[in-house]
Amino acid sequence: MTTETSPKTDELLTEVTPDWEPPMPPTDLIFDDGELLESKRHRIAMNLLIDSLYQHWSDRSDFFVGGNMFIYYSSIQARNRDFKGPDFFVVLNVEDNTDRQGWVVWEEAGRYPDAIVELTSPSTASVDIGSKKDIYEQTFRTPNYFIFNPFDKNSLQGWHLVNHQYQELQRNDRGWLWCQRLGLWLGTWEGTILRESAVWLRFYDSEGNLVLLPGEVAEQERQRAEQEQQRAEQERQRAEQEQQRAERLAAKLKELGVDPDSV
Known part of the structure; x- marks a missing residue:
C-alpha cells in the first residue's frame, strides 16, 4: 500500500534543510553597565587582590585575572543581559591578554574561572550565596569560590568543588581558607591602604607569608x-x-x- 503525504506535510518537510545552522552567539556584547562597586573600600579590596596576585606571579604569563568584569557563558544569558561578572576571578593556563574587555567563554575555548571571590555586602549577600553560587557550582564548575564583606572581618567563607558539588572549606587556626587552585591562603590583614584603614582580604603563601603589593615590595x-x-x-x-x-x-x-x- 502506498502512503501519500498531504501538501501541508510536504511544506513542513521542505522547511528543514541540511544547510540549517543554530544561531550564532551575539556579538553586540556590553562590558560596562555604568554601575560602580558598592563602596571605595570594595574597590580597594578588589584591586588589592588583583595587584598582589600579579606581583606574586610576576614571573608568569599563563594566567588571567579579572575584576568587576562581565563573564558571558551562553547565548541566552548574553541576549538577556542577566548576569554580571564576579568582583575577582582567576583563569589559569591561558594567555594573559590584558586587552580583554570581559571574559567570553565561547571565545576562550570554553574556559571558566578557576577561582572566584565576591566582595559581598548586605544588599548582595543573598545573591552571592544563592544564585551566583549555584551558577559557579553547576555551570562554571569553578573549583574555589569565596565571599568576603570588607566591612565585616569575620565574614570570610569559601567552598571547594568536590564531585560537582561545593563543600564548605574549614578555616585554619589563623582563620584562613586554603585556595587549592591558586596554591595560596586567603585570610585577613589589618592595615591602611590608600588612606583607608580596615581589615582586608589578602593572599598568603603556603608558608604563611603575606603576599605583598607592588608598593610593599618596593618599600x-x-x-x-x-x-x-x-x-x-x-x-x-x-x-x-x-x-x-x-x-x-x-x-x-x-x-x-x-x-x-x-x-
Whole structure:
C-alpha cells in the first residue's frame, strides 16, 4: 500500500534543510553597565587582590585575572543581559591578554574561572550565596569560590568543588581558607591602604607569608637597600677605627724606639 503525504506535510518537510545552522552567539556584547562597586573600600579590596596576585606571579604569563568584569557563558544569558561578572576571578593556563574587555567563554575555548571571590555586602549577600553560587557550582564548575564583606572581618567563607558539588572549606587556626587552585591562603590583614584603614582580604603563601603589593615590595627593597647601606657605613667606620688604632700604636712604638715593622 502506498502512503501519500498531504501538501501541508510536504511544506513542513521542505522547511528543514541540511544547510540549517543554530544561531550564532551575539556579538553586540556590553562590558560596562555604568554601575560602580558598592563602596571605595570594595574597590580597594578588589584591586588589592588583583595587584598582589600579579606581583606574586610576576614571573608568569599563563594566567588571567579579572575584576568587576562581565563573564558571558551562553547565548541566552548574553541576549538577556542577566548576569554580571564576579568582583575577582582567576583563569589559569591561558594567555594573559590584558586587552580583554570581559571574559567570553565561547571565545576562550570554553574556559571558566578557576577561582572566584565576591566582595559581598548586605544588599548582595543573598545573591552571592544563592544564585551566583549555584551558577559557579553547576555551570562554571569553578573549583574555589569565596565571599568576603570588607566591612565585616569575620565574614570570610569559601567552598571547594568536590564531585560537582561545593563543600564548605574549614578555616585554619589563623582563620584562613586554603585556595587549592591558586596554591595560596586567603585570610585577613589589618592595615591602611590608600588612606583607608580596615581589615582586608589578602593572599598568603603556603608558608604563611603575606603576599605583598607592588608598593610593599618596593618599600621592602628600599628598606633592605637602606640597611645594606647602613651596614656598609658601619664596616667603613670600623675599618677606619682599626686604621687609626694601628697608626696610634705605630706612633707609640716609635716614641719607645721600637721599629713598628718588627712587632
